[in-house]
Amino acid sequence: MKIDWTALQQLIAAHQIFVITSHVRPxxxxxxxxxxxxxxxxxxxxTTRIINTSPTPPNLKFLxxxxxxxxxxxxxTNEDILTADMQLIVDTSAWQQLSDVGKVYREGKVPRAVIDHHVSADDLQALEFKDTSREATGSLIYELAGVLGVTPSASAAQALFAAIATDTGWFRFSATSSETYRVAGELIRCGATPHVVYKELYETATLARLHLAGRALSKVVLENEGALAYTTVSAEDFSxxxxxPSDTEDLVNECLRIAGTQAAFIAIEQPNRQVKISFRSRNDVNVAAIAERFNGGGHRQAAGATLPGPLTQAVAQALTVMKEQLSAVRSS
Ligand SMILES: [Mn+2]
Incomplete structure (x- = not known):
């Protein structure tokens, strides 16, 4: 579905001060x-004011x-939001995802527009410029720039390139199209530097992080005839x-690199001895439902929960449920 930008174009022409926000944990x-x-x-x-509920993560500050x-x-401040004469929301369509900024947005009595690619049912009382088939909100912003007759500056191009590159898993997820590559090419022409984006996002690890990954990967175990892979990170691995703790990000996905795996989890012992578990699925196993059993939550293919320790007991509990669910999917 092609977006008709006319209404947004008119609103932009008619207003001067724009507040822009996006989801928590951006x-x-x-x-x-x-x-x-x-x-x-x-x-x-x-005039623009970008105001989020969460701080910008350190690895994105280069943008x-x-x-x-x-x-x-x-x-x-709240005033910075309430004195804007138009509100914009990007990359989410859910009030809950806007948290504190969303509460202040609701107090505002100015026009509101959403530019997004997520499926969602929330009524944000806003004009919606959405295409759920699109790979990234960044590519919608690029399209809007074209409609508005603006060629992105080098820094805008860098930001939009990073948006598209990350939401497509560096141009490999299924939503990636020839149009994705064309837009990426245009952004490079405008001054985006892929090697810098890649380095800032994926080549800034510490030696400690690699050593931790080494320990975790050396402990990967296969179950259910290789369909399930899991591993653990103990307090001792950290010390x-x-x-x-942030060095464990993405480790669970490494488990899915083994041929034949369809699901994975990682159990991470926390400083307070509780155990954080991240679940992943590549088939019909709904890991959100599994995480909910342990008072967690998430998406069908990626979810998490925090269990009481000790580590061995939490792993045993997670393993039992995951094995059960994988067998059920296989036999159905
Ligand atoms: Mn997105």
Whole structure:
């Protein structure tokens, strides 16, 4: 479905001060789309304020060298939102995902528009510019820039390139199309530098992180005739390597690199001895339902929960449920 941007074009022409926000725990598509959109509006002489509920994660700060992205309650106030004359939301369509900023947005009595690619049923009382078949919000912002007659600056292009590259798993997920590559090419022409984006996002690990990954990978176990892979990270793994809890990000996905795996989990012992488990599925096993059994949640193919320790007991519980569910899917 092709988006008709006419209404947004008219609203942008009719307003001057724009507040822009995105979801909590922002990813590169959220931050990149915000910055790209803000700079496109600035090119039209508009004033923009990017205000999020969450801080910008350290690994995405390179997209915002001038500190344009503010955090409500820290570097931005309710007034900054309420004195804008139009509200924009990118990369989410759910109030819950907007958290504190969403509460202030609701107090505002100005026009509101959403630019997004997520499936969602929330009524944001906003004009919607959505295409759920699109790979990233960043590519929608690029399209809007074209409609508005703005060529993205080098920094806007960098932000939009990062948005699209990350939401497509570096141009490999199924939503990636020839159009994705064409837009990426245009953004490079505008000044985006893929090698810098890649380095900042994927080549900034510490030695401790690699050592932790080494320990976790050496412990991967296969179950259910190789359909299930799992591993653990203990408090001792952290102390022996000096790694941080954030260094376990993405480790669970490594398990799925083994041929024949359809599901995976990783159990991570926390400083308080509770155990955080991340579940992944590549088939009909609904890991969100599994996580909910342990008072967690998430998506059908990626979910998580926190279980009481000790580690061995939490692993045994997770293993039992995952094995059961994988057998059920296989026999159905
Ligand atoms: Mn996105």
């Amino acid at each position: 990813d590169a598509d959220a931050i990149g789309s915000e910055i790209g959109l803000a700079q496109v509006l600035q090119a039209l002489g508009k 915002d060298p001038t500190g344009e992205v503010k955090q409500l309650g820290a570097t931005a 022996a390597t000096g790694a941080l």
